[in-house]
Amino acid sequence: MSAQIIDGKKVSKDVREELKAKCEDLKAKGVEPCLAVVLVGDDPGSQVYVRNKERGCAEVGIKSIAYRLDAGITQQTLLELVDKLNRDPAVHGILVQLPLPKHLDEKEVLRLIDPKKDVDGFHVVNAGSLFTGEGGGFVSCTPQGIMRLIASTGVSIEGKNAVVIGRSNIVGKPMAMLLLNANATVTVCHSRTKNLKEIAKGADILVVAIGRPEFVTGDMIKSGAVVIDVGMNRVDGKLKGDVKFDEAKEVAGYVTPVPGGVGPTTITMLLSNTLQAAEAQG
Ligand SMILES: Nc1nc(=O)c2c([nH]1)NC[C@@H]1CN(c3ccc(C(=O)N[C@@H](CCC(=O)O)C(=O)O)cc3)C=[N+]21
Numbered sequence: 001m002s003a004q005i006i007d008g009k010k011v012s013k014d015v016r017e018e019l020k021a022k023c024e025d026l027k028a029k030g031v032e033p034c035l036a037v038v039l040v041g042d043d044p045g046s047q048v049y050v051r052n053k054e055r056g057c058a059e060v061g062i063k064s065i066a067y068r069l070d071a072g073i074t075q076q077t078l079l080e081l082v083d084k085l086n087r088d089p090a091v092h093g094i095l096v097q098l099p100l101p102k103h104l105d106e107k108e109v110l111r112l113i114d115p116k117k118d119v120d121g122f123h124v125v126n127a128g129s130l131f132t133g134e135g136g137g138f139v140s141c142t143p144q145g146i147m148r149l150i151a152s153t154g155v156s157i158e159g160k161n162a163v164v165i166g167r168s169n170i171v172g173k174p175m176a177m178l179l180l181n182a183n184a185t186v187t188v189c190h191s192r193t194k195n196l197k198e199i200a201k202g203a204d205i206l207v208v209a210i211g212r213p214e215f216v217t218g219d220m221i222k223s224g225a226v227v228i229d230v231g232m233n234r235v236d237g238k239l240k241g242d243v244k245f246d247e248a249k250e251v252a253g254y255v256t257p258v259p260g261g262v263g264p265t266t267i268t269m270l271l272s273n274t275l276q277a278a279e280a281q282g
Pocket residue numbers: 048049052095096097098099120141232239258259260261262263264266267
């Protein structure tokens with residue numbers, strides 16, 4: 001049996017059509033949705049992602065302004081830029097590309113972003129409203145996109161064993177919350193987990209965001225499982241996921257490819273959040 005490949009581009013395309021219409025509606029009401037993207041330094045991976053974000057904005061009709069800053073800028077300069085963008089009524093969404101160079105304090109920067117413009121969903125206020133189930137805030141783009149990818153399979157989440165490998169604030173933790181809100185039984189694994197192999201093998205839905213190339217092998221996957229690969233590892237100039245795709249394909253029911261899986265939907269959810277921000281700010 002060979003798994004069905006979950007096509008992230010196809011899922012994205014359908015959502016982006018809806019977003020295009022929503023963007024036109026906003027423009028007809030005199031609102032020009034606008035996203036500010038701040039990139040510090042010249043990490044090649046980050047350059048690719050920021051370019052994809054700009055392309056996505058253009059496709060849907062969102063105005064994007066990229067701020068490309070020198071790797072050596074001071075914390076103060078970065079804070080001043082964020083403050084300026086917070087105050088600018090023409091800017092609805094602010095994204096500071098992570099990771100920042102080591103000398104900068106990432107937490108302080110994220111805390112300064114106005115939660116109403118925090119389209120990444122990284123601010124404690126937005127993370128908090130996801131965790132309490134309050135809703136209405138911005139949900140981190142990668143996990144939000146993964147919920148769409150799972151939905152596209154038609155597999156129901158309720159009552160299933162979902163295992164998340166990775167516990168970052170950006171992916172692992174919000175992913176666990178979304179799955180929990182959808183009534184899965186959720187287990188979060190990480191680098192210190194014992195028996196990770198056995199736990200992974202019990203998963204009906206397995207989300208892998210550990211950042212190690214081909215970490216999950218075929219023998220760690222339950223037959224018929226939904227396997228979501230969040231990995232974006234560059235190995236010898238090639239993009240590799242966190243899942244050994246060729247092995248997963250033989251065991252899983254559904255699996256996402258890298259590229260063409262989680263990446264495109266992440267950007268689509270960023271566009272969705274930006275329109276949500278523009279709509280709320282008017
Ligand atoms: N503040 C912030 N917000 C983010 O959302 C954020 C971030 N920082 N830092 C880095 C990660 C990573 N990320 C990706 C987005 C798109 C692709 C993407 O488009 N991937 C393509 C392939 C791209 C390629 O060829 O390298 C694909 O999977 O098909 C990948 C990764 C957003 N991130």
